[in-house]
Amino acid sequence: MRAFRWIYLAVLLLSGCHALAPAPSPQKTTVPLHKPPATTPAPPAQSNLKAPNETPVTTIPSPPLPPVMVPQPPRRMQDGGQSRALQGVLASADSDQQAGRLDLAAEDLERAVRMAPQSALVYRRLAEVRLAQKRYASAEQMARKGLLFAIGHAQQASLWRLIGMTRAGLNDAEGARQAKAQADRLVSLPD
Amino acid sequence: MHYRLFRSRQHGFLLSLLLLGVILLLLAAIGAGVYAFSLDGEVREKFEGKRWALPAKVYSRPMELYVGAALGLSDVRSELDILHYREQAGAGSPGTWSLSNGSLLVHSRGFDFADRSEPSQTLRLRFQGSVLAELESTLPQQSKSGVVRLEPLTIGSIYPKQNEDRVLMQLKEAPPFLVDALIATEDREFYSHHGISPRGVMRAVWVNLTHGKLRQGGSTLTQQLVKNFYLNDERTLKRKLNEAAMAILLEMHYSKQEILETYLNEVNLGQAGPHSVNGFALASQYYFGQPIGELELQQVALLVGMVKGPSLYDPRRHPREAVARRNTVIDNLYNVGRITLAQRDAAEAKPLGVISNPTATGTLYPAFLDVVRRQLHKEYKEEDLSSEGLRIYTTLDPRVQNAASASMTESVERLTRTYGRRAAGIEGAMLVSNPENGELLAVIGGTQTRFTGFNRAIDISRQVGSLFKPAVYLTALESGKYNLATPLDDSAVQVSNPGGKTWEPENYDGVSHGSVPLYDALAHSYNQATVRLGMSVGVPPVLSTLKRLGVSSDLPPYPSVFLGAATLSPMEVMGMYQTIAANGFQSPLRSIRAVVDAHGKLLSRYELEVKQVFDPTPVYLLQFALQQTMRSGTGAAAYERLPHELIMAGKTGTTNDMRDSWFAGFTGNYLAVVWLGYDDNRPTGLTGAMGALPVWVGTMARLHPSSLTPTQPENVMWQWVDHDSGKLSSEKCSGALYVPFRNDTLPTESVACAQGTVPAMLDRMINKVKEFLAPR
DSSP: OHHHHHHHHHHHHHTHHHHHSOOOOTTOBOOOSSOOSOOOOOOOOOSSOOSOOOOOOOSOOOOOOOOOOOOOOOOOOOSOTTOHHHHHHHHHHHHHHHTTOHHHHHHHHHHHHHHOTTOHHHHHHHHHHHHHTTOHHHHHHHHHHHHHHOOHHHHHHHHHHHHHHHHHHTTOHHHHHHHHHHHHHHHHSOO | OOOOSOSSHHHHHHHHHHHHHHHHHHHHHHHHHHHHHHHHHHHHHHHSSSOOOBOEEEEOOOOEEOTTOSOOHHHHHHHHHHTTOEEOTTOOSTTEEEEETTEEEEEOOOEEOSSOEEOOOEEEEEEETTEEEEEEESOGGGOSSSOEEOOOOEEEEEOOTTOEEEOOOOGGGOOTTHHHHHHHHHOTTTTTOSSOOHHHHHHHHHHHHHHSSOOSOSSOHHHHHHHHHSSSOOOOHHHHHHHHHHHHHHHHHSOHHHHHHHHHHHOEEEEETTEEEESHHHHHHHHHSSOGGGOOHHHHHHHHHHTTOTTTTOTTTOHHHHHHHHHHHHHHHHHTTSSOHHHHHHHHHSOOOOOSSOTTTTOSOHHHHHHHHHHHHTTSOHHHHHHBOOEEEEOOOHHHHHHHHHHHHHHHHHHHHHHGGGGTTOEEEEEEEOTTTOBEEEEEOOSSSSOOSOOHHHHOOEEOGGGGHHHHHHHHHHHTSOOTTOEEEOSOOOEEOTTSOEEOOOOTTSOOOOEEEHHHHHHTTOHHHHHHHHHHHOHHHHHHHHHHTTOOSOOOSSGGGGGTOSEEOHHHHHHHHHHHHTTTEEOOOBSEEEEEOTTSOEEEEOOOOOEEOSOHHHHHHHHHHHHHHHHTSTTGGGGGTSOTTOOOEEEEEEOGGGOEEEEEEEOSSOEEEEEEEOTTOOOOSOOTTTTHHHHHHHHHHHSOOOOOOOOOOTTEEEEEEETTTOOBOOTTSTTEEEEEEEGGGOOOOBOSOSTTSHHHHHHHHHHHHHHHHSOO
């Protein structure tokens, strides 16, 4: 038993660097331990190069594998979370919009963008205000920005519905139909 | 029978003389009357109607306080310092703060914004590190949303042609002692005379003779007011008589209160460069950085003392004379019984307390003001801008501006120390914006403190070099033919020009790096790999990408565009990187939020606009590569000063012969572009990393940059791939990289590194050893 222990310890020492290598984490590259056998690089380029050269593979080719689902980086967004202040500003925008003070509502919402720059909800509200102001092209762009931050199919669907309304405002019937179809499709998907 | 009308010839002569005299007197009286009438008209005209051409006032953004705001104690304290708040136990009066038991008490001054009024209130703030954790107010019901705004900083004015500047005040806003001190020093008979005061003149002569110095003025406040209405300072007898007559007329038409109020707003109290400082309210801002209502006795006395001679008693240039004159005024107040002996002694013992960097007259942020002015001139005529008392609310963040200035100065000093005379005359420009909404937070137009009107942030057009490379890579990533791990060939490359000549761009370090993953070629800014990539995707698509990114300048339709053989201003570079930082959405860069007229009515709003010009996915991938620039590429020096956990992205730019040193980079909350170079375009000897990058880093180090949090699009998947081949690998393999891919560009082949590799076996063994040796 003791001998085994020493063998294992020797192995441990030999591979000390490996154990101490930083654990791979998202958005970092692992430090290569050993360079794999050098694959011959592409021959030097000629003038008027067109396509990039494929690096010839010298290792044993494996059959193509479907990409393994590896863990994705955690999602972090500056969307204001449960901030009461943000909710307060949105409520203020609501009451301004209902009272017809669209300019003030837009100002509240721009404040909300500063507070929560990656919130789909804020951009959806901005799109709604633009819609009320009959600024249809602008409304669609706000909704598109909201799509960038939308979490879940329900949020995406509501934004596509808005886009449908903006296109209707621009008399783009086909575009409106497509947007609505997209919204319906999203709603039917599991979240 | 005739009457003899005249007894004698002499009588007749005398009588005709008398008649003539009467007629002449009548004529003179009529003449005088007519003259007085016209004078009267002149007085009324000057006094009423459009009394003053009010310059437009320009404000910074107000600091917004709310629970959860990314503000630490030091951030709020910095803002309070910039606003010239004073520390006072208990923070009992507006414009004060106090720290006790870990709470920051702030007694805000309040401000009348365009949309809502923010009343003066006392706030209690508690912080948790860099976050505002608790916020209470004595007026909680005022804010529907829980957001409280501090007042904005007045950063300047847009002046009328006469170059006068003023802030209007009402008589009731005058602080205690102001009116008393003015009357005691300049015109003791003010309330009893009718415009001119012979007694006053005599007393002044007597006092000045006996005391040997100018203790009191001889002309009344009314006369001084009249004098101020004239543009030049003619001191002829005719002028003096006119002024006296007009003073009397003025008193006939207007009350003492009206005359006094006008005087307080009219009197000249100094010169700020080309602009005169008129009125006590503006003088209060200019000398003390405080609103007039906050001034204490000794401060009031200083300003009143300056009435007699604003340059002679300038507290910054002639402090000794200023103190002596101030104390004379305090003495006057005591002599007329308005203050006690104790008050007099206490006030005279106080220091001048004048601030050294006034912002009210627009000397502190000239480059930003220049940007604002140019924006306004597109919509407003000069006359309206400078005379209607408009209020302009901008996006300037004074803390960011101060951080940027300090960093620029620090870098220039370091360069001068390192390179001596060779670095003399190095110039620079910098812009900082909010990456999500395009609001400009800071602008620097040059490295020298004196602004000459040449605003390098907008007015220069310089080669951009490597700053264009991201456009090549973005084009490639959008095409679907490349992913971030595609191996690129960085060996020597030759391109033939249409003219038949060949172009052989070399890497900066003169070395060819063989096969490198696509993202790495960008991170290290390899010219050879980039040109190859560009030739592969083609010049027209790259030009199109640049146009979509917002570059509107003329671009050469040649491969040299891949390496930035085009000239742009720093502002245009910022527009390009804004679109990259905002995931492919273009937002116009804005320096103004709103313009409001003198009565509070909204005239224009500069709104948030967004326009999608790229699908977010290729931009997300590009952002990954730009993050690697900071982690392992040409921008890696940034992490020597900034925290390792901070996720940021950027691109260095170095041009031919190092004539330009650029850096464009962004975090979660700041995007900044820096340029360094010489006006005469001679080589600087600085790469982007050596010159511009430290300025960027120094700015971020003084602020609280938040990590970039890119939103992963639905069609993006992160995978482990092999560094050398770009094929699928796995986490435990050597040479494996964790990289994002668009679904349709995922590699389909994998490298032979799976479970059976030596490193993986060792890994299993080591785990067994650890288990074995673990304490039982």
